[in-house]
Amino acid sequence: MTEKFDAIVVGGGPAGCASACVMAKSGLNVLLFERGQYAGAKNMWGGAFFGPQLKELFPNFREEAPVERFVTRHTFSFLTKKGSTTLDFKPAFSGPPSDNGFIVMRAKFDKWLAKKVEQAGAIVVTSMLVDDLLLDGGRVTGVRIGKEEFSSDAVILAEGVNGILAQKAGLCSGVSADNMKQGVKEVIALPKQTIEDRFNVNGSEGAAMEFVGSCTRGVPGGGFLYTNKESLSVGIVVELGALVKNRLKASDLLEEFKEYPDVARLIRGGKTVEYSAHLIPTGGLKMMPKLFSAGVLVAGDAAALVLGTGLILEGANFAMASGVAAAETVITAKKKNDFSETALRDYERLLREGFVLRDMHTFKETPRLLKNTRIYDLYPEVVFEVLENILENDGKPRTKAYKIAGKVIKTRVGFARLLSDLWAMRKMT
Amino acid sequence: MEIIVLVKEVLDPDLPPSKFSVDTKNNRVIPPEGIPPVISPYDAVAIEAALRIKEEAGGRITVVSLGNPSAEAVVRKALAMGADAGIVVSDPSFDLEDSYLAAHILTQTIRKIGKYDLILCGRQAVDWDRGVTGPIMAEYLAVPVATLARAIKVSDRSVRVERVLADGHETLEMDLPAIITVSNEFGQARIPSAWGVIKAVKEEIPVWSAKDIGAEDAQNKDNPGEGRLRRLYIPSYERKCEFLTGERPEELAAALVKKIYSRETASP
Numbered sequence: 123m124t125e126k127f128d129a130i131v132v133g134g135g136p137a138g139c140a141s142a143c144v145m146a147k148s149g150l151n152v153l154l155f156e157r158g159q160y161a162g163a164k165n166m167w168g169g170a171f172f173g174p175q176l177k178e179l180f181p182n183f184r185e186e187a188p189v190e191r192f193v194t195r196h197t198f199s200f201l202t203k204k205g206s207t208t209l210d211f212k213p214a215f216s217g218p219p220s221d222n223g224f225i226v227m228r229a230k231f232d233k234w235l236a237k238k239v240e241q242a243g244a245i246v247v248t249s250m251l252v253d254d255l256l257l258d259g260g261r262v263t264g265v266r267i268g269k270e271e272f273s274s275d276a277v278i279l280a281e282g283v284n285g286i287l288a289q290k291a292g293l294c295s296g297v298s299a300d301n302m303k304q305g306v307k308e309v310i311a312l313p314k315q316t317i318e319d320r321f322n323v324n325g326s327e328g329a330a331m332e333f334v335g336s337c338t339r340g341v342p343g344g345g346f347l348y349t350n351k352e353s354l355s356v357g358i359v360v361e362l363g364a365l366v367k368n369r370l371k372a373s374d375l376l377e378e379f380k381e382y383p384d385v386a387r388l389i390r391g392g393k394t395v396e397y398s399a400h401l402i403p404t405g406g407l408k409m410m411p412k413l414f415s416a417g418v419l420v421a422g423d424a425a426a427l428v429l430g431t432g433l434i435l436e437g438a439n440f441a442m443a444s445g446v447a448a449a450e451t452v453i454t455a456k457k458k459n460d461f462s463e464t465a466l467r468d469y470e471r472l473l474r475e476g477f478v479l480r481d482m483h484t485f486k487e488t489p490r491l492l493k494n495t496r497i498y499d500l501y502p503e504v505v506f507e508v509l510e511n512i513l514e515n516d517g518k519p520r521t522k523a524y525k526i527a528g529k530v531i532k533t534r535v536g537f538a539r540l541l542s543d544l545w546a547m548r549k550m551t
Numbered sequence: 552m553e554i555i556v557l558v559k560e561v562l563d564p565d566l567p568p569s570k571f572s573v574d575t576k577n578n579r580v581i582p583p584e585g586i587p588p589v590i591s592p593y594d595a596v597a598i599e600a601a602l603r604i605k606e607e608a609g610g611r612i613t614v615v616s617l618g619n620p621s622a623e624a625v626v627r628k629a630l631a632m633g634a635d636a637g638i639v640v641s642d643p644s645f646d647l648e649d650s651y652l653a654a655h656i657l658t659q660t661i662r663k664i665g666k667y668d669l670i671l672c673g674r675q676a677v678d679w680d681r682g683v684t685g686p687i688m689a690e691y692l693a694v695p696v697a698t699l700a701r702a703i704k705v706s707d708r709s710v711r712v713e714r715v716l717a718d719g720h721e722t723l724e725m726d727l728p729a730i731i732t733v734s735n736e737f738g739q740a741r742i743p744s745a746w747g748v749i750k751a752v753k754e755e756i757p758v759w760s761a762k763d764i765g766a767e768d769a770q771n772k773d774n775p776g777e778g779r780l781r782r783l784y785i786p787s788y789e790r791k792c793e794f795l796t797g798e799r800p801e802e803l804a805a806a807l808v809k810k811i812y813s814r815e816t817a818s819p
């Protein structure tokens with residue numbers, strides 16, 4: 123067969139589905155390849171979808187999409203061996219849930235996304251691993267699967283983290299473990315009612331909980347716990363390079379994390395029904411590959427467009443937004459029938475005009491600053507000790523809070539170091 | 552050679568048991584959310600057999616699936632593998648748990664299709680493992696049947712079939728038209744090519760209802776029945792480990808025998 127497509131998309135995650143959807147809706151002849159048995163089969167995340175991207179693309183998603191719960195409560199905890207300190211953010215909630223987060227399970231959600239892509243008119247082919255690009259002079263002209271060849275005007279690489287095709291296209295040259303985080307997670311089944319009672323949520327409300335501190339044993343990263351409809355997602359995300367250096371295993375850290383009283387209490391009695399692991403490109407702007415060249419564009423995790431501010435991890439919304447920008451670029455290119463590198467430069471402009479590249483710039487120092495291990499092993503303890511000293515009543519005359527804090531900081535951190543860390547952290551989140 | 556292949560949509564047999572749950576009230580398996588059903592693996596081998604026959608003798612392959620409208624996906628998979636046409640037979644009134652009814656409905660479908668030389672199906676569907684639909688249809692259509700085929704060779708008006716037996720195989724020859732149920736020994740089902748999938752996506756797959764095939768009476772048809780499903784449950788195996796103590800081997804052996812014959816350990 124010699125049919126030529128307007129665009130071929132590699133990868134059926136949020137980036138690939140969003141781009142295929144937009145292109146198909148505008149009438150382009152689009153083909154999407156996904157290696158999983160179905161879109162989502164191989165994917166995992168925390169995870170909650172933040173921001174309005176979903177709504178912009180699928181105005182009815184609240185009714186249609188398999189959202190587990192809407193985030194109505196977000197907590198941030200400092201964990202130490204001695205105890206924890208938690209910030210519990212729960213906006214008074216009335217009317218329809220806001221865009222603060224939609225908790226979804228990828229196996230169901232990506233499948234739904236792929237269905238939307240088909241409904242938009244694109245062809246989705248699953249169980250197909252694209253293993254090479256067709257090149258003509260420096261120009262990408264299609265993809266190869268085994269002996270089969272597929273040609274197209276444009277190829278959008280939305281293959282996720284560690285994409286081999288982006289490397290083959292010469293857009294990036296491999297990744298380093300220091301720019302990667304590894305996420306491991308368990309899905310723990312619990313009855314709906316138990317979840318609602320334990321997390322103080324009702325109906326479709328849900329909680330997102332982030333943990334930083336001793337649970338990662340000094341490795342940059344943290345733990346998370348998200349409520350699904352009838353299960354919990356519990357996991358940790360840790361820097362790969364530091365894991366290797368410290369001879370730690372993410373799976374062991376997860377086991378320990380589950381034993382912290384803050385976590386153990388919430389997952390008690392549940393049954394682990396799923397275990398998964400995945401990498402996250404968290405190197406920020408510095409690890410971002412070249413985003414396009416003649417006939418090809420990279421979107422989502424494949425382009426390292428992930429924002430980790432230390433508080434939450436945002437990747438899916440960046441993936442979608444970049445997928446849409448790539449699609450719009452191809453649509454314009456098709457009108458002019460020009461897929462040269464110069465013509466595709468629009469992609470970068472669109473990303474700069476939207477939040478994607480702007481956020482990546484705003485937080486460009488964050489990945490480096492998050493490598494400060496004091497965030498994980500020292501400061502959570504300092505916060506805990508200060509509060510411990512303030513709240514402890516041993517019957518003796520008391521000292522003012524700021525003096526207590528001063529004493530703890532002086533002995534545990536040192537003022538100079540604290541000031542320099544704080545000065546650095548102002549650029550962080 | 553007009554070949555009809557019957558395929559059934561089943562829950563993926565490779566699913567981990569943790570994904571299964573049973574609605575014990577209605578004696579039904581609750582399909583796991585988000586995980587699509589697959590072609591019953593023996594049926595996939597039947598498609599493979601049809602494709603190889605077609606490659607050798609030429610002809611046309613029509614794939615039929617009786618089930619839910621969602622069976623369209625498995626029919627499309629068969630088209631992607633290389634079948635020429637597909638039909639889904641589905642009607643809310645069908646009781647799909649009864650093999651006699653299923654065979655009746657499929658027979659009506661075959662009659663509507665009209666022309667056929669060979670009907671192939673898997674040796675059994677992996678959900679209930681009954682393996683009777685093919686043979687019952689052979690009765691209804693009054694054609695010869697060979698089960699558990701591991702090799703099939705068609706010549707002009709007849710077919711030679713190697714049947715798997717417990718201790719070897721036997722070779723039969725039948726006149727066409729005939730029905731053959733194909734065993735896994737036949738070989739591996741091919742994986743569809745990407746172009747095959749793309750071609751299949753564009754194919755129209757009609758859904759035939761009870762009315763379309765004249766099976767409105769399927770519910771009332773007098774059938775001998777094959778037993779009723781009383782209870783559907785996930786078997787649970789409990790393991791217990793106990794140490795018997797004693798001074799002498801004879802003593803231990805006696806205690807062990809006693810234990811084995813005690814009610815506690817006797818089979819339920």
Ligand SMILES: Cc1cc2nc3c(=O)[nH]c(=O)nc-3n(C[C@H](O)[C@H](O)[C@H](O)COP(=O)(O)OP(=O)(O)OC[C@H]3O[C@@H](n4cnc5c(N)ncnc54)[C@H](O)[C@@H]3O)c2cc1C
Pocket residue numbers: 132133134135136137138155156157158161162164165166167168169170171172250251252253280281282283287304305306307357358359399400401402421422423424428435436437438439441
């Ligand atoms: C533990 C963890 C927690 C996270 N939590 C959050 C969160 O709470 N919120 C958030 O916004 N983000 C979160 N993320 C990040 C988020 O999951 C990613 O940023 C997002 O999925 C990126 O989307 P994508 O489409 O670019 O890539 P992916 O979702 O990785 O999709 C890539 C797809 O391409 C397919 N593919 C790859 N190569 C090929 C090939 N050669 N041929 C065919 N198909 C191919 C893959 O199978 C996959 O389906 C988390 C990530 C992890 C690991």
